[in-house]
Amino acid sequence: MVEKMNNHSNNDNNNQEVTTFNSREINPSSIFHSIVALTIWMGGIHLNFLLFFIPLLFLPFSKFLLFFGLQLLFMFIPINENSNYGRRLSRYLSKHIASHFPIFLHVEDINAFHSDRAYVFGYEPHSVIPLGLGILSDCMGLMPLPKIKVLASSAVFITPFLRHVWTWCGVTPATKENFTSLLEAGYSCVLVPGGVQETCYMKHGTEIAFLKSRRGFIRIAMETGKPLVPVVCFGQSLVFNWWRPGGNLFMKLARTIKFAPIFFWGILGSPFPYQHPVHVVVGRPIELKKNPQPTMEEVVEIQNQFIAALKDLFERHKARVGYPDLKLEII
Numbered sequence: 001m002v003e004k005m006n007n008h009s010n011n012d013n014n015n016q017e018v019t020t021f022n023s024r025e026i027n028p029s030s031i032f033h034s035i036v037a038l039t040i041w042m043g044g045i046h047l048n049f050l051l052f053f054i055p056l057l058f059l060p061f062s063k064f065l066l067f068f069g070l071q072l073l074f075m076f077i078p079i080n081e082n083s084n085y086g087r088r089l090s091r092y093l094s095k096h097i098a099s100h101f102p103i104f105l106h107v108e109d110i111n112a113f114h115s116d117r118a119y120v121f122g123y124e125p126h127s128v129i130p131l132g133l134g135i136l137s138d139c140m141g142l143m144p145l146p147k148i149k150v151l152a153s154s155a156v157f158i159t160p161f162l163r164h165v166w167t168w169c170g171v172t173p174a175t176k177e178n179f180t181s182l183l184e185a186g187y188s189c190v191l192v193p194g195g196v197q198e199t200c201y202m203k204h205g206t207e208i209a210f211l212k213s214r215r216g217f218i219r220i221a222m223e224t225g226k227p228l229v230p231v232v233c234f235g236q237s238l239v240f241n242w243w244r245p246g247g248n249l250f251m252k253l254a255r256t257i258k259f260a261p262i263f264f265w266g267i268l269g270s271p272f273p274y275q276h277p278v279h280v281v282v283g284r285p286i287e288l289k290k291n292p293q294p295t296m297e298e299v300v301e302i303q304n305q306f307i308a309a310l311k312d313l314f315e316r317h318k319a320r321v322g323y324p325d326l327k328l329e330i331i
Contacts, residue, residue, distance in 0.1 A: 037100070044161045093169060101275055103135045108283050117188075134169070139169060153174060193209075206329055209331070219294060222299065222302060230309045235277050235321070239274050243262070286302075288302065310330075
């Protein structure tokens with residue numbers, strides 16, 4: 001279902017029309033399909049742990065080495081991202097995972113996006129897992145953009161099985177070379193600027209955006225002349241309970257492995273997230289002139305413009321989606 005609603009901006013006297021998509025009404029699902037989809041999506045990490053520790057504990061060392069060798073093989077074996085099987089699986093996962101919560105997509109000005117252009121979407125916050133990202137993928141087909149890629153930590157793409165599933169779902173490594181080449185090829189790119197390091201600063205009851213030192217995505221958008229799009233997600237931080245250790249050692253470990261070792265759990269202590277509604281709000285594009293060699297001062301100026309737009313988007317929509325007292329902290 002697509003709904004149109006008026007939203008009053010504190011900074012604009014005119015009414016602005018918001019296009020809203022409800023994933024559960026667009027793609028109805030069932031508990032069974034939701035469980036299967038979430039098991040496939042979330043199960044890659046747990047499966048790898050089982051395939052490592054069970055053979056280690058219960059099999060002779062020679063057979064354990066065989067299992068470990070197979071895992072190493074799956075870390076580097078090439079993946080056909082255009083596989084028919086893979087694309088069917090990705091559509092199945094996108095449909096049933098989004099319906100589980102459900103996820104709502106709110107686009108402030110959907111007519112500002114053009115199918116012949118590429119955009120850089122900066123999505124915040126990361127939370128434990130940025131599950132709301134899937135609503136923006138080309139598998140869902142809700143944004144009027146035919147080519148979309150989601151950028152994620154390169155650590156995912158050396159994780160057996162998980163790398164296959166995420167690749168088929170349109171996720172790709174967040175390297176500078178990959179990012180730039182995708183934009184130049186006409187792909188819109190969705191990324192979480194704060195990255196996994198943002199999880200090291202998470203607080204209960206407050207959304208944290210680790211942005212003040214994040215300028216790489218700004219520079220690439222400027223170098224390629226692609227518009228920047230602020231995106232905020234509400235409710236995502238409530239789909240899991242979580243706990244993380246504190247201290248500098250934890251921070252160093254997270255930066256080294258490019259993944260934050262956080263303990264999280266959902267329904268009945270399982271890895272299945274709670275059925276809590278998630279709202280993804282897409283702001284208007286910030287137009288940029290192509291600047292092949294921006295100075296640091298120019299990058300910082302655009303960074304400040306993006307942060308201000310993200311804050312404004314957050315404040316204007318938080319009450320409308322049910323979080324009037326929620327705060328956003330930029331660090």
